[in-house]
Amino acid sequence: GNSVTQMEGPVTLSEEAFLTINCTYTATGYPSLFWYVQYPGEGLQLLLKATKADDKGSNKGFEATYRKETTSFHLEKGSVQVSDSAVYFCALSDRRAAGNKLTFGGGTRVLVKP
Amino acid sequence: EPEVTQTPSHQVTQMGQEVILRCVPISNHLYFYWYRQILGQKVEFLVSFYNNEISEKSEIFDDQFSVERPDGSNFTLKIRSTKLEDSAMYFCASSETPSAYEQYFGPGTRLTVT
Numbered sequence: 001g002n003s004v005t006q007m008e009g010p011v012t013l014s015e016e017a018f019l020t021i022n023c024t025y026t027a028t029g030y031p032s033l034f035w036y037v038q039y040p041g042e043g044l045q046l047l048l049k050a051t052k053a054d055d056k057g058s059n060k061g062f063e064a065t066y067r068k069e070t071t072s073f074h075l076e077k078g079s080v081q082v083s084d085s086a087v088y089f090c091a092l093s094d095r096r097a098a099g100n101k102l103t104f105g106g107g108t109r110v111l112v113k114p
Numbered sequence: 115e116p117e118v119t120q121t122p123s124h125q126v127t128q129m130g131q132e133v134i135l136r137c138v139p140i141s142n143h144l145y146f147y148w149y150r151q152i153l154g155q156k157v158e159f160l161v162s163f164y165n166n167e168i169s170e171k172s173e174i175f176d177d178q179f180s181v182e183r184p185d186g187s188n189f190t191l192k193i194r195s196t197k198l199e200d201s202a203m204y205f206c207a208s209s210e211t212p213s214a215y216e217q218y219f220g221p222g223t224r225l226t227v228t
Contacts, residue, residue, distance in 0.1 A: 036219075040194075041221065042221055043118065043205060043218075043219035043220045043221040043222060044157070044219040045204065045219070046217070046218075049216075065169070089157065091157075100145070100162065100169075101162055101172075102147075102149070102157075102159060102217060103149070103159065104156050104157040104158075105154050105156065106155070107156070111162040
């Protein structure tokens with residue numbers, strides 16, 4: 001079956017530091033890949049997505065590139081802010097499946113200190 | 115901005131009791147989901163629902179679980195006889211169409227079974 005593995009946290013950074021969160025996946029088909037973010041007390045929000053190999057998703061200064069050869073979708077941001085403190089989830093969906101369900105990684109908590 | 119809402123935010127119940135978790139999806143969305151996250155573990159898919167029937171369900175979604183869209187706005191998850199291991203955060207999500215990439219998540223209901 002499909003699975004997603006992402007680096008464990010917490011990740012603690014200073015403001016303006018570079019952030020990388022590693023994500024790798026296993027899938028039988030051709031999945032779409034996502035990063036979701038969960039701010040304290042809120043639900044999961046879609047941060048960015050990529051639907052095919054070599055696509056780059058980007059939003060709010062975050063980027064991730066769909067790498068089929070390494071089955072990876074690492075999240076990066078060049079200069080983090082305190083407001084980026086949250087839990088980040090990597091996920092995939094196999095849109096050929098009837099239910100279009102999301103398969104999530106374990107989440108990575110990021111704490112950015114001023 | 116439209117959002118998915120869930121009630122209650124926290125539910126405490128005794129083992130063996132029935133609970134109903136409620137969700138109001140975004141009004142023009144047609145596809146609905148339930149996920150859960152046991153503390154410290156991954157977000158797991160439970161069930162997807164479209165056109166008044168279940169599209170897909172996971173192994174977790176056994177006979178103790180049921181979903182219903184009782185009216186035009188609510189989407190509910192019922193657990194008939196709760197177990198200690200049902201303690202988790204339950205997230206509702208909705209999407210505009212079955213093939214839409216983005217699922218919009220609610221803030222979750224924390225269920226504690228004692």
